[in-house]
Structure formats: C-alpha cells, structure tokens
Amino acid sequence: MSIADLRKDYSRAKLSELEVAADPIAQFAIWFDEAIKAKIPEPNAMSIASVGLDGRPSSRIVLIKQFDHSGFTWFTNYDSRKGQEVKLCPYVALLFHWVELERQVRIEGKIERVTAEESDSYFYSRPLLSQLGAIASQQSQPVDQRETLEQQYEIAKQQFGEHPVRPDNWGGYRVIPDRMEFWQGRPSRLHDRVLYTRPEGGEWQRQRLQP
Structure with missing residues (x-):
C-alpha cells in the first residue's frame, strides 16, 4: 500500500457552531475533560510553532501545565x-x-512570560530529578556526547543535592489567545470547523468554516 492510499473516514462525533460554548476556553475545557476521560496518552501534549528572525518557522511538542481565561501555560x-x-x-x-x-484544537495568540512566583511554584512541585535535569541541561545547545550531558547532571546533583534552586533562565510562558479553532473529523472529509476570534479589546465571536 502506498502512502497515498492511507486514509480513514471519521465518524465519532459532530460539532455545531450553534451548540458549542460561547467562550472558547469553556469549550476547550469540555474537550480536554473528554480527552482525559477517554484515557488518551498525554492529552496535555501540544505542538507549539514559533518563528525566527529569518522568518523560518519551527515547531515542537511540549506539555501544557495550566489553562484558564488568562491563557495557556507551559x-x-x-x-x-x-x-x-x-x-x-x-x-x-x-x-x-x-x-x-x-479532534484538533488550534490556538493562536501573543506569548508572555509568567511571573517568577508562578515559575517557582511549578518548578518546586516537580520531582527532584526533573529539577536537577532543568539545571543541568543547556537546552538547544550542542553537546559532544551523551556522557557530557550526564556529567553535567552529576555536577548539578553534587552541587544542589536535595535542594535545587530554580535557574533564572527557566520558567513559564503563557499564550493569550485571540484565535481558537475546534476541528471535528466527519465522514467524506466534510469536517466540522468552528472558529472563535477576538479583536483586541473585544468579545469572542464564532463562525463555521468550510473543511
């Protein structure tokens, strides 16, 4: 079978712009709760796409740690x-x-750092070994071999023991959404798409999009 022949028809549910919550955060909470109840592996996993100074986009998977009407935090x-x-x-x-x-949920918006207090609260709630890992790793920097990374970890372990200190360069980000789209797969590729948009200083508006 060729890749072009791989396909699946979707038929689990439907999505109506007349029945969704008026607030997209409330709608997200409904879907997120359903994802948890469905025992989906890591329902809090999300892709985040950013853009460099050269205009080239990059994306990666991270784990959301909180969401509310102030935004989405990791x-x-x-x-x-x-x-x-x-x-x-x-x-x-x-x-x-x-x-x-x-299902898919697409979220776009402006990003900001959370407060130092919020970063401290989450950092010290993490397992000790994860705290040490955050200290040891110079994330995204080249490393010559795995052993070097493990040595950095041992140094952090010896230096901090059971009382790590959150590094100044480690903390939280919050995305403040102004655009959220909910996508529900449907038969014959006639998927349901409901888009919420919020103009600056305005209220959320919603509409259906063609698939």
Whole structure:
C-alpha cells in the first residue's frame, strides 16, 4: 500500500457552531475533560510553532501545565531555541491533536512570560530529578556526547543535592489567545470547523468554516 492510499473516514462525533460554548476556553475545557476521560496518552501534549528572525518557522511538542481565561501555560528554558524565537516574535501557534477522538484544537495568540512566583511554584512541585535535569541541561545547545550531558547532571546533583534552586533562565510562558479553532473529523472529509476570534479589546465571536 502506498502512502497515498492511507486514509480513514471519521465518524465519532459532530460539532455545531450553534451548540458549542460561547467562550472558547469553556469549550476547550469540555474537550480536554473528554480527552482525559477517554484515557488518551498525554492529552496535555501540544505542538507549539514559533518563528525566527529569518522568518523560518519551527515547531515542537511540549506539555501544557495550566489553562484558564488568562491563557495557556507551559514551562521551559528561556535560552532554548523557542525561547530565543519568541523573544524576537512574541506570537505563536499551538495545536492539540486528540486522534482517538478525531479532534484538533488550534490556538493562536501573543506569548508572555509568567511571573517568577508562578515559575517557582511549578518548578518546586516537580520531582527532584526533573529539577536537577532543568539545571543541568543547556537546552538547544550542542553537546559532544551523551556522557557530557550526564556529567553535567552529576555536577548539578553534587552541587544542589536535595535542594535545587530554580535557574533564572527557566520558567513559564503563557499564550493569550485571540484565535481558537475546534476541528471535528466527519465522514467524506466534510469536517466540522468552528472558529472563535477576538479583536483586541473585544468579545469572542464564532463562525463555521468550510473543511
């Protein structure tokens, strides 16, 4: 079978612009809860796409740690490639793909750092070994071999023991959405797409898009 012959018809559910929540965050909460109940592996995994100074996009998978009406939050090394890119262009796109439910959620908006207090709160809630890993890794920087990375980890372990200190270059980002699209797979590729947009200072508006 060729790649072109790989296809699946979607028929699990439908999505109506007349029945979704008026607020996209509330609609996301409904779908996120359903993804958890469906026991989807890592339902909090999302792709984040950013753009460099050269105009070239890059994307990667990260794990969301919080969402509410203030935005979508995750944590990383500020000196990483994505950290450098959002410093230059503070707009990103997020994508959740819950394939078992035949659903996608696309989120676009402006990104900002969370407060130091929020970063501290999450950092110290992590397992000790993960805290040490964040200290040891110079994320996105070249390393000559795996052993060098493991040596950096041992140095961090010896230096901090059971009391790591959050590095200044490690913390949270929050995406403040102004565009959210909910996609539900449907038969014959006539998928349901409901788009929410929010003009600056305005209220959320929603409409159906053609697949």
